[in-house]
Amino acid sequence: xxxxxxxxxxxxxxxxxxxxxxxxxxxxxxxxxxxxxxxxxxxxxxxxxxxxxxxxxxxxxxxxxxxxxxxxxxxxxxxxxxxxxxxxxxxxxxxxxxxxxxxxxxxxxxxxxxxxxxxxxxxxxxxxxxxxxxxxxxxxxxxxxxxxxxxxxxxxxxxxxxxxxxxxxxxxxxxxxxxxxxxxxxxxxxxxxxxxxxxxxxxxxxxxxxxxxxxxxxxxxxxxxxxxxxxxxxxxxxxxxxxxxxxxxxxxxxxxxxxxxxxxxxxxxxxxxxxxxxxxxxxxxxxxxxxxxxxxxxxxxxxxxxxxxxxxxxxxxxxxxxxxxxxxxxxxxxxxxxxxxxxxxxxxxxxxxxxxxxxxxxxxxxxxxxxxxxxxxxxxxxxxxxxxxxxxxxxxxxxxxxxxxxxxxxxxxxxxxxxxxxx
Amino acid sequence: xxxxxxxxxxxxxxxxxxxxxxxxxxxxxxxxxxxxxxxxxxxxxxxxxxxxxxxxxxxxxxxxxxxxxxxxxxxxxxxxxxxxxxxxxxxxxxxxxxxxxxxxxxxxxxxxxxxxxxxxxxxxxxxxxxxxxxxxxxxxxxxxxxxxxxxxxxxxxxxxxxxxxxxxxxxxxxxxxxxxxxxxxxxxxxxxxxxxxxxxxxxxxxxxxxxxxxxxxxxxxxxxxxxxxxxxxxxxxxxxxxxxxxxxxxxxxxxxxxxxxxxxxxxxxxxxxxxxxxxxxxxxxxxxxxxxxxxxxxxxxxxxxxxxxxxxxxxxxxxxxxxxxxxxxxxxxxxxxxxxxxxxxxxxxxxxxxxxxxxxxxxxxxxxxxxxxxxxxxxxxxxxxxxxxxxxxxxxxxxxxxxxxxxxxxxxxxxxxxxxxxx
Numbered sequence: 001x002x003x004x005x006x007x008x009x010x011x012x013x014x015x016x017x018x019x020x021x022x023x024x025x026x027x028x029x030x031x032x033x034x035x036x037x038x039x040x041x042x043x044x045x046x047x048x049x050x051x052x053x054x055x056x057x058x059x060x061x062x063x064x065x066x067x068x069x070x071x072x073x074x075x076x077x078x079x080x081x082x083x084x085x086x087x088x089x090x091x092x093x094x095x096x097x098x099x100x101x102x103x104x105x106x107x108x109x110x111x112x113x114x115x116x117x118x119x120x121x122x123x124x125x126x127x128x129x130x131x132x133x134x135x136x137x138x139x140x141x142x143x144x145x146x147x148x149x150x151x152x153x154x155x156x157x158x159x160x161x162x163x164x165x166x167x168x169x170x171x172x173x174x175x176x177x178x179x180x181x182x183x184x185x186x187x188x189x190x191x192x193x194x195x196x197x198x199x200x201x202x203x204x205x206x207x208x209x210x211x212x213x214x215x216x217x218x219x220x221x222x223x224x225x226x227x228x229x230x231x232x233x234x235x236x237x238x239x240x241x242x243x244x245x246x247x248x249x250x251x252x253x254x255x256x257x258x259x260x261x262x263x264x265x266x267x268x269x270x271x272x273x274x275x276x277x278x279x280x281x282x283x284x285x286x287x288x289x290x291x292x293x294x295x296x297x298x299x300x301x302x303x304x305x306x307x308x309x310x311x312x313x314x315x316x317x318x319x320x321x322x323x324x325x326x327x328x329x330x331x332x333x334x335x336x337x338x339x340x341x342x343x344x345x346x347x348x349x350x351x352x353x354x355x356x357x358x359x360x361x362x363x364x365x366x367x368x369x370x371x372x373x374x375x376x377x378x379x380x381x382x383x384x385x386x387x388x389x390x391x392x393x394x395x396x397x398x399x400x401x402x403x404x405x406x407x408x409x410x411x412x413x414x415x416x417x418x419x420x421x422x423x
Numbered sequence: 424x425x426x427x428x429x430x431x432x433x434x435x436x437x438x439x440x441x442x443x444x445x446x447x448x449x450x451x452x453x454x455x456x457x458x459x460x461x462x463x464x465x466x467x468x469x470x471x472x473x474x475x476x477x478x479x480x481x482x483x484x485x486x487x488x489x490x491x492x493x494x495x496x497x498x499x500x501x502x503x504x505x506x507x508x509x510x511x512x513x514x515x516x517x518x519x520x521x522x523x524x525x526x527x528x529x530x531x532x533x534x535x536x537x538x539x540x541x542x543x544x545x546x547x548x549x550x551x552x553x554x555x556x557x558x559x560x561x562x563x564x565x566x567x568x569x570x571x572x573x574x575x576x577x578x579x580x581x582x583x584x585x586x587x588x589x590x591x592x593x594x595x596x597x598x599x600x601x602x603x604x605x606x607x608x609x610x611x612x613x614x615x616x617x618x619x620x621x622x623x624x625x626x627x628x629x630x631x632x633x634x635x636x637x638x639x640x641x642x643x644x645x646x647x648x649x650x651x652x653x654x655x656x657x658x659x660x661x662x663x664x665x666x667x668x669x670x671x672x673x674x675x676x677x678x679x680x681x682x683x684x685x686x687x688x689x690x691x692x693x694x695x696x697x698x699x700x701x702x703x704x705x706x707x708x709x710x711x712x713x714x715x716x717x718x719x720x721x722x723x724x725x726x727x728x729x730x731x732x733x734x735x736x737x738x739x740x741x742x743x744x745x746x747x748x749x750x751x752x753x754x755x756x757x758x759x760x761x762x763x764x765x766x767x768x769x770x771x772x773x774x775x776x777x778x779x780x781x782x783x784x785x786x787x788x789x790x791x792x793x794x795x796x797x798x799x800x801x802x803x804x805x806x807x808x809x810x811x812x813x814x815x816x817x818x819x820x821x822x823x824x825x826x827x828x829x830x831x832x833x834x835x836x837x838x839x840x841x842x843x844x845x846x
Contacts, residue, residue: 032790033787076712083711086711087711087712090784091781109787110784136724139726142679142725142745145747148678255568256565293482294483294489296483298486299481299483302555328562355487355491359490361493362522363494365445369444
């Protein structure tokens with residue numbers, strides 16, 4: 001077992017490669033009585049075209065398929081016994097799909113081995129029949145309606161469509177109702193065979209458990225499985241232009257204030273060449289300095305009555321990063337005009353930079369407070385970087401002011417798309 | 424984990440000593456009997472106290488101070504619990520053993536500043552900050568219209584709990600805010616220290632030395648405070664059972680319909696209310712194979728999710744789900760049938776063990792979530808819940824007969840649907 005120490009945080013996780021090649025990450029602590037188990041597949045909604053490397057033609061994936069497959073794998077019908085076991089253990093089963101991957105999880109406190117076994121059984125032995133796929137469609141459509149009714153998720157979805165021409169963010173993780181109609185048991189079974197491959201999966205266990213016992217069981221379980229076919233997958237990604245597709249759009253909504261989204265599309269190759277993790281931290285610090293409550297811009301907009309609230313989000317998509325600024329405004333046109341000018345003139349100062357480093361360090365320390373947060377740290381790093389970044393503390397403390405100035409200079413804030421509501 | 428309570432003339436201080444957390448939380452609760460007029464005052468006061476203070480006289484300065492204190496979290500919220508209202512103001516800071524020794528003193532000084540040195544000018548709150556917060560609240564109230572989940576939730580509560588504290592939206596109304604001015608709000612602020620019961624709950628990895636630092640600082644803060652003796656508050660709201668069912672259906676410009684059904688219980692005793700209702704609700708909707716989930720989602724594909732929540736103070740259960748409007752009658756019938764099924768001993772017996780085990784996991788989670796722990800000990804001040812382990816023991820003793828007996832006491836009180844006009 002390889003110990004991966006998180007420097008300066010006095011925390012470690014353990015990594016082991018099972019006999020069949022699957023990676024397992026363990027964070028064991030007796031500070032809690034519960035445990036959290038996840039089986040993860042490095043396949044998410046970002047994959048729209050792929051082929052086995054030995055194959056000739058690319059297969060197209062219907063948007064929403066990764067999420068649909070997740071529903072079918074966690075479907076009670078066909079897995080009544082597995083779910084009865086989960087229920088009898090008093091555990092909670094759940095799953096989620098993102099652009100980068102799919103996560104199946106169990107949260108419990110009794111008999112971790114039985115929990116592991118049942119979760120693996122569900123993921124490794126799915127029952128995706130024509131009938132069950134057809135019945136699931138109405139449930140997924142209700143889920144789509146739920147998100148479409150939420151003004152904020154609806155606008156996030158729309159601005160991605162306005163920022164991108166061809167790349168995967170133009171599709172929702174859930175897909176559209178018209179996509180769902182087209183999905184079949186055949187298409188889902190094919191995706192399953194190609195992506196739910198031991199070499200493309202990993203397990204994370206956090207909480208109160210015995211590491212040796214868990215590893216012993218996992219090896220025994222995996223040894224009983226047929227040897228996996230070894231093949232590689234080639235994913236075809238659309239070449240996405242650097243410019244934005246739609247500069248400005250208004251959406252009608254019956255509300256007095258206006259919700260404004262301002263998205264800046266940043267090509268990664270235009271940023272100074274440095275480690276991508278550092279780049280992400282610099283961008284986060286820059287955005288935080290510009291748009292958090294402690295920023296001078298926030299203060300100015302509040303003072304002038306331009307905003308009710310202001311926040312930001314950074315999203316990573318293939319070759320582009322999106323800085324998304326979100327505001328609720330009673331004077332949206334004036335706010336947008338000001339923002340367009342101010343964002344270009346903003347200059348971060350060294351005091352602010354050092355203060356923000358403290359904030360990011362504090363957030364990092366707090367990650368290890370909760371076993372679900374630790375799992376999320378591990379899983380998101382593996383989905384995003386395919387490795388564990390254990391020196392985050394040092395990365396943050398070593399960030400320097402010159403580099404962030406260079407990043408700030410390299411961004412073209414005019415490469416943006418605006419989406420707002422009007423009454 | 425160790426708990427102790429220290430009583431002083433003007434406040435009680437509760438220490439929860441646990442090495443589970445890397446942060447220290449200090450929460451101050453001001454409690455009194457509910458008064459409708461207080462909603463807008465208390466809500467606005469929470470906003471004002473977290474916006475500025477005399478020393479940190481802009482939102483920006485206050486936010487910068489929080490970042491300097493290693494991202495100290497500071498918040499304030501107004502809530503209603505049965506017949507009582509409370510204002511909670513709290514800070515959370517990283518245990519100084521991970522940052523700097525002086526952070527105890529710095530964090531406590533910050534708490535003193537924001538609570539005891541508000542942004543007052545000419546015997547009233549600062550006008551400009553007052554106006555900003557009033558505008559923000561009005562915008563928030565208006566935004567509710569485009570949020571079907573929140574809008575329908577508040578509307579349902581106003582029907583189901585008409586004439587009680589639970590019926591009111593905790594955001595207040597625009598009309599109520601028109602009646603407040605900075606001086607009146609300052610007068611309301613002063614009542615915090617006269618008319619409210621004060622409880623301070625401290626949770627964290629604290630040795631005697633640290634406890635004493637906090638106790639001395641709190642004693643110093645409250646040395647001039649002399650609150651009136653507060654009469655004991657009976658949190659439970661009394662109802663006369665009636666066979667009349669309120670049914671309201673209205674339309675909204677949404678894709679999905681929001682269905683709510685409210686049930687009350689007649690002649691419920693204290694044991695049923697405190698313990699049996701928890702298990703009843705778990706079997707109805709909280710466990711993975713709950714009665715409602717099996718009926719509406721698994722067997723009839725009517726919804727993505729269905730939930731029920733208990734309200735002890737109103738002796739009620741609320742069931743809600745997002746559905747397609749064409750399924751209204753079917754969903755209502757299935758929910759009624761599910762409530763009937765809660766009186767079937769065979770059915771309850773088949774799920775009781777799962778519910779008990781699930782609750783066992785949830786109770787374990789109390790020790791992992793500082794906010795649940797704080798809330799538990801605050802509630803204990805009014806409801807004599809006993810220790811968490813005593814509560815676990817009582818819950819684990821509940822039988823299927825107890826659940827069925829409670830089930831026979833349920834009667835339908837309200838049906839509300841916000842019908843999606845765009846379906």
